[in-house]
Amino acid sequence: MDDDAVPARARVHDTALGTVPKRLLASWRRSEDYGVPLEDIQPVFNGTVDDESLFFQCGREVLADLHRTLASEPVSLMLTDADGLVLNRLSGDQSLLRALDAVHLAPGFSYSEREAGTNGLGLALADRAPTVVKADQHYALSLCTYTCAAAPVIDPRTGRLEGAVNLTTWSKSSSELLLALAQSAAGSTASLMLARSQGHRPRPAPRGEVFRVEAPRLEPGAGTRDDLSADWTQAIDRAARELAAGRVVAALGEPSSGRSTLLAQAERRLRPRDRILAARAPAPQDVEAWLSLWTPELTKPHTGIVVRDVDALPVWAAERLRDLIRSADGVPLSMTAERFEDIPDPLAGLVEAVVPVPALRDRPADILPLARHIARRLRGRDVAFTPAADRALGDHSWPGNVEELVEVVRHGVNRSDVIDVRHLPPSVLSGSSRRLSRIEAFERDEIIRVLTHSETSMKDAAEELGMSRATIYRKIAQYDIHIPKP
The missing domain is CATH 3.40.50.300 (P-loop containing nucleotide triphosphate hydrolases)
Incomplete structure (x- = not known):
């Protein structure tokens, strides 16, 4: 391998690349691309934490129960959101807490891979997979005195990544059970979210924009x-x-x-x-x-x-x-x-x-290159788009600009490795500018869901939707639905 392709992190301790797990090496390369310093990191501080979501309430309860059994152990238990923002932290070891404060692994700071380099919770969120990062596997040298195990929490109703459970201890401590505990806590959080989702109050609007x-x-x-x-x-x-x-x-x-x-x-x-x-x-x-x-x-x-x-x-x-x-x-x-x-x-x-x-709609040549770039950043590898999906993205007016494109691509990559029109949000395939009622939005979404399935004829769609073909055509015009052909 060319020296220029070797991450600087590997050269610090003259690490043999053949001994570095592929996921870890890929994370080191991304960390270097993001410009994360090798010495002391500078995590992002956020001014506002959402402590009213169902995810936070369930995760906090699960970690509180786990903390009662680990109060005398040198372990810090944390809940983070999907962007790596630390929402809360529990530990009975004051020396560990002081040390974590020194590296800003504390509530209000973000420890995503982009912001803190390779670390347990950042890599778990990036790969959507349970992860342990031990000692000198961290990208930043200031984190090499710790071992972190983290597991992502997936909303069982929507499949959306809500955040992660992270357990951090000293690198010299035994870490054999950390990952199992993190996975158990993440699973318990998801189960509790599912059990309480019925009748739960809607998530409140943010009280102020996070800065x-x-x-x-x-x-x-x-x-x-x-x-x-x-x-x-x-x-x-x-x-x-x-x-x-x-x-x-x-x-x-x-x-x-x-x-x-x-x-x-x-x-x-x-x-x-x-x-x-x-x-x-x-x-x-x-x-x-x-x-x-x-x-x-x-x-x-x-x-x-x-x-x-x-x-x-x-x-x-x-x-x-x-x-x-x-x-x-x-x-x-x-x-x-x-x-x-x-x-x-x-x-x-x-x-x-x-x-x-x-605006993005005024530079249509940028839409597809940006969509592929966003997908690669979200999944850590290239993601394919079908020609029909390309046409749908190119035809959309993008009133929300790049932020909307990010959410649309996120919606797609969370559902498939090859993004087709059926994996895109209905809003991309509908040009209706008026505000739809909940019933209208549901009706539009169901029509799009049925019509975007491959090999679905209008007769099949009419039977599944319980509508006549004439009604479906009228609704397509009403909601300005445009579904590119495969």
């Missing part, structure tokens, strides 16, 4: 494609020119159109080794905590700043942020918003150049 202060490897451009359409590359070129001239740039466009990704890729082109800090505007209750994080970050050398969604900031917070940025003197700065007129005046006064970012 992130992201480490340099996590700038929105990390690991994304750069060989996209001319519209996209021209926008990056323009942003790079303005940043190279020392100007403060605002990328404007629809939410999730890739504004912060574009800025980060432009920054990375100019300063490939610099640190890029990306911060999303917080929920109102988190503004003070968000502002307090800026002072130490702005003093660090070789740092570029991308402030995301500045149009969501209150004016008083924008004023304080402006003053902090001015005091940093010379830190490369860019920001994103939907429209320039919505940027708070204190920050609008800093803007010296504007770069429009086209």
Whole structure:
């Protein structure tokens, strides 16, 4: 194997690649692609934790029961969401808790593979499989004093990945039972969710948008494609020119159109080794905590700043942020918003150049390459799309831009290794712009479900749905259903 293809993690201890399990080696390579540092990691901190979901309530109860039997053992029990955010943590060993605090393996921090490199819970979530990562199998050297075992929790009703149960102990401790305990706890959580799902209150809407202060490897451009359409590359070129001239740039466009990704890729082109800090505007209750994080970050050398969604900031917070940025003197700065007129005046006064970012529907050549890239990131390998699925994705208007594309691809890869139209959400195959009632949505979804099965004739569909063929045709027109032919 070429030396350039050998992960830096393997070269640190001159590890023989033949002795490294394939899953672990693939995770090391991904960690390197994400830019995770080999020494001390910088996990992402999130300001808001959802503690009202059925998953959290059931998982917390299961871990509390398990903790009572392990209270005297040097083991920390944790529940994480599907993005690796640590939701809670239990342990009777105070020295272990202090050590975990030092590496930020604590509630409110995210330990996904993208953010912390190879670790037990991150790899379990990435591969959707029970995982043990021992001692020096971790990517970051600061984690080599621990052994982690984690098992994913799958919602038995929907098949959706809800999160993971993670057990962490010292690397010198016996870990033989850790994985079995993690799998048992994950299974018990899923079973309890199923038992309580009947009549459970709907999941409440978030009380505020989660905000992130992201480490340099996590700038929105990390690991994304750069060989996209001319519209996209021209926008990056323009942003790079303005940043190279020392100007403060605002990328404007629809939410999730890739504004912060574009800025980060432009920054990375100019300063490939610099640190890029990306911060999303917080929920109102988190503004003070968000502002307090800026002072130490702005003093660090070789740092570029991308402030995301500045149009969501209150004016008083924008004023304080402006003053902090001015005091940093010379830190490369860019920001994103939907429209320039919505940027708070204190920050609008800093803007010296504007770069429009086209919506995904306005750069259709990017849809299929991005869909395949997203699928590969979600599954860790290439995923095939049928020609009919390609046509359906290409014909959709993508009102939710890249975020919607991510959710559509996630829906597909959770159902099949080869994505066909029947694995796509009904919303992709329906052009109806009006809001549907629950009964209408159910009816539309059932029609699409039946019609997307291979070798289903209109006569077969009519019999299964209990409708006449004329009614089905009328409903297809009513819901503007478009199902590409195989």
